Amino acid sequence: MVAISRHWSRTVLSLCNRGFHSQLQPQNFVPFSQQQLQRNFLESQLVSLLHGCSDFNQLRQVHANIIRMGLDQCCFVLTKFIRVLTKFMVPMDYPRLVFDQVRRPNPFIWTALIRGYSLLGPFSEAVVLYNCMRKEGTRPVSFIFSALFKACGATHDFNSGRQVHCQTISIGGFVSDLYVGNTLIDMYVKCGFLDYGRRVFDEMMDRDVISWTSLITAYAKNGAMEVAGELFDRLPDKDMVAWTAMVTGYAQNARPREALRLFERMRDAGVETDEVTLVGVISACAQLGAEKYARWIRDVAEHAGLGPTTNVVVGSALIDMYSKCGSVDEAYQVFEMMMEKNVYSYSAMIVGFAMHGKADAAMRLFYEMVKTETKPNRVTFIGVLTACSHAGLVEQGRNLFGSMQGIYGITPSADHYACMVDLLGRSGHLEEAYELVKTMEIEPHGGVWGALLGACRIHGNPDIAEIAASHLFELEPTGIGNYVLLSNIYASAGRWDDVSRVRKLIRKKGMKKNPACSWVEASNGVIHEFFAADMTHPKSKEIKQALEELLERLKLAGYKPNLSSVVYDLSDNEKEQLLMTHSEKLALVFGLLTTSAGSSIRIVKNLRICEDCHSFMLSASGVTRREIVVRDNMRFHHFRDGLCSCGDFW
DNA sequence: TCCAGCACTC
Numbered sequence: 001m002v003a004i005s006r007h008w009s010r011t012v013l014s015l016c017n018r019g020f021h022s023q024l025q026p027q028n029f030v031p032f033s034q035q036q037l038q039r040n041f042l043e044s045q046l047v048s049l050l051h052g053c054s055d056f057n058q059l060r061q062v063h064a065n066i067i068r069m070g071l072d073q074c075c076f077v078l079t080k081f082i083r084v085l086t087k088f089m090v091p092m093d094y095p096r097l098v099f100d101q102v103r104r105p106n107p108f109i110w111t112a113l114i115r116g117y118s119l120l121g122p123f124s125e126a127v128v129l130y131n132c133m134r135k136e137g138t139r140p141v142s143f144i145f146s147a148l149f150k151a152c153g154a155t156h157d158f159n160s161g162r163q164v165h166c167q168t169i170s171i172g173g174f175v176s177d178l179y180v181g182n183t184l185i186d187m188y189v190k191c192g193f194l195d196y197g198r199r200v201f202d203e204m205m206d207r208d209v210i211s212w213t214s215l216i217t218a219y220a221k222n223g224a225m226e227v228a229g230e231l232f233d234r235l236p237d238k239d240m241v242a243w244t245a246m247v248t249g250y251a252q253n254a255r256p257r258e259a260l261r262l263f264e265r266m267r268d269a270g271v272e273t274d275e276v277t278l279v280g281v282i283s284a285c286a287q288l289g290a291e292k293y294a295r296w297i298r299d300v301a302e303h304a305g306l307g308p309t310t311n312v313v314v315g316s317a318l319i320d321m322y323s324k325c326g327s328v329d330e331a332y333q334v335f336e337m338m339m340e341k342n343v344y345s346y347s348a349m350i351v352g353f354a355m356h357g358k359a360d361a362a363m364r365l366f367y368e369m370v371k372t373e374t375k376p377n378r379v380t381f382i383g384v385l386t387a388c389s390h391a392g393l394v395e396q397g398r399n400l401f402g403s404m405q406g407i408y409g410i411t412p413s414a415d416h417y418a419c420m421v422d423l424l425g426r427s428g429h430l431e432e433a434y435e436l437v438k439t440m441e442i443e444p445h446g447g448v449w450g451a452l453l454g455a456c457r458i459h460g461n462p463d464i465a466e467i468a469a470s471h472l473f474e475l476e477p478t479g480i481g482n483y484v485l486l487s488n489i490y491a492s493a494g495r496w497d498d499v500s501r502v503r504k505l506i507r508k509k510g511m512k513k514n515p516a517c518s519w520v521e522a523s524n525g526v527i528h529e530f531f532a533a534d535m536t537h538p539k540s541k542e543i544k545q546a547l548e549e550l551l552e553r554l555k556l557a558g559y560k561p562n563l564s565s566v567v568y569d570l571s572d573n574e575k576e577q578l579l580m581t582h583s584e585k586l587a588l589v590f591g592l593l594t595t596s597a598g599s600s601i602r603i604v605k606n607l608r609i610c611e612d613c614h615s616f617m618l619s620a621s622g623v624t625r626r627e628i629v630v631r632d633n634m635r636f637h638h639f640r641d642g643l644c645s646c647g648d649f650w
Numbered sequence: 651t652c653c654a655g656c657a658c659t660c
Contacts, residue, residue, distance in 0.1 A: 242655075
């Protein structure tokens with residue numbers, strides 16, 4: 001019997017598929033020639049050799065064999081070869097060379113090559129080649145389209161993607177292919193045309209959980225959590241990935257509590273947890289900044305066998321979480337126990353040190369990293385530059401910034417300039433900071449001008465502030481913080497007319513001030529929330545009284561209210577009253593009332609801590625003999641015995 | 651022979 005030929009088995013298969021079972025009679029098959037059999041045998045031998053390859057050198061040897069056996073025009077074998085090369089992520093020059101030597105490429109080898117480009121890049125080459133293929137009159141096979149849409153998605157090339165999509169419609173049939181449909185949704189979403197993706201989804205004949213999840217993720221990334229949630233509820237068979245997409249969506253949209261609630265529901269539903277799910281939940285815990293949740297999720301991770309020792313992704317997320325929860329020491333413990341460390345782990349740790357004002361540790365780790373195989377990336381530099389900025393290490397920062405391009409091959413981005421402006425401006429080199437902005441080769445973004453404006457606030461420079469603010473008003477017309485900052489700068493300079501001018505502008509634009517808010521964890525792990533001048537908390541009366549008592553004690557110890565922190569034109573007495581309503585002071589007093597003596601108090605604040613609250617905390621940490629940790633939207637302050645980890649420089 | 655969720659950024 002003829003048993004080993006692929007042609008034979010293919011013929012049988014296609015006859016079966018078309019319902020011609022009756023033709024499956026031995027007499028209907030022309031026996032293969034001996035030569036053909038020999039060739040088929042060789043081909044299948046080579047293909048199995050290809051699949052057994054474990055490194056690039058072996059692949060080259062098989063290639064040499066293909067040529068030696070005279071199969072250098074055999075599309076069947078070469079297609080497999082190109083696929084394996086792609087799997088090994090061999091740069092596309094090599095597959096291209098192989099392809100270019102084939103005189104009459106068939107649709108499959110075209111597809112393999114195009115797919116290679118769509119996975120490894122240069123992505124734009126995929127569409128170029130596809131057009132060549134069409135010009136030569138080769139009819140595309142359906143699965144070429146998922147490769148093309150992937151490539152267009154990677155380059156955000158909406159026009160090409162749209163064009164190819166229209167062609168699939170005119171060729172007919174392929175749009176109803178589930179895989180093609182899913183990649184098409186993904187392509188439109190990546191190009192920023194969510195509505196087009198939605199339309200494809202709505203028009204698809206059948207959808208699987210992947211189609212739903214693509215769309216859910218897209219809405220979540222757009223901040224449309226309500227739409228995402230609606231889709232999620234309608235999804236009949238939710239799998240781990242779909243659940244994770246929702247959990248992560250809430251975390252990414254700064255809704256950590258909902259993320260945790262959904263994660264609990266997910267576990268109740270008996271869905272498994274993997275590292276991706278965990279990372280989303282860990283990020284939610286990091287946002288809450290509470291020790292209780294940090295401990296809990298660490299246990300969950302260890303329990304699932306996904307602890308930091310063995311899992312680098314979970315480890316890096318945990319480093320970030322512990323840093324943001326105020327436990328930089330614990331973050332470092334995690335870092336040290338990790339068997340594998342990559343650029344994420346190093347960067348997270350460096351950023352963690354920077355946030356806590358441990359500039360020396362950050363720099364040390366950076367130089368340690370440089371000695372390893374792991375190359376620093378743009379985020380790593382954000383970390384070290386921030387560290388310099390928080391510690392006022394101007395010279396070191398200048399050197400690092402200067403070495404980015406030359407030594408590490410990283411072109412400074414606007415974010416890096418923002419760090420430098422922050423460093424220079426904060427340390428009093430306002431003019432130099434402004435000069436740096438003026439000489440930037442790339443367009444400065446809001447972060448750059450924002451850093452300059454912030455520095456003007458510290459050093460009281462309304463003139464440069466006006467310039468920075470005017471750019472900010474254009475770049476971020478709805479950014480209320482910039483207006484508030486400018487008005488504060490005018491207020492500090494006593495320019496009350498300008499203050500009211502800015503206030504009017506705010507009112508005219510219909511903007512509302514972001515309410516200041518602080519959170520503090522009570523001893524039972526429950527988180528309490530305080531807004532500025534908030535009297536809605538059940539214990540408000542006690543808090544107010546305790547605050548007044550504390551104020552008297554602090555004044556005796558030398559604390560003086562910093563009245564210039566108040567941006568309203570009020571009497572000194574009124575200013576002092578107003579300062580006592582700041583949310584972090586309420587949170588502090590609540591913490592003092594509800595936690596046991598000796599334990600530390602952790603406060604998280606949504607805005608930057610003001611100067612008066614900073615000196616209040618300093619004094620309070622000395623008088624009450626408590627450690628106070630405040631996380632504002634920029635960094636951490638550890639107050640102990642009347643001193644702060646930031647060295648009063650922030 | 652392809653398709654979904656992913657850690658570090660003032």
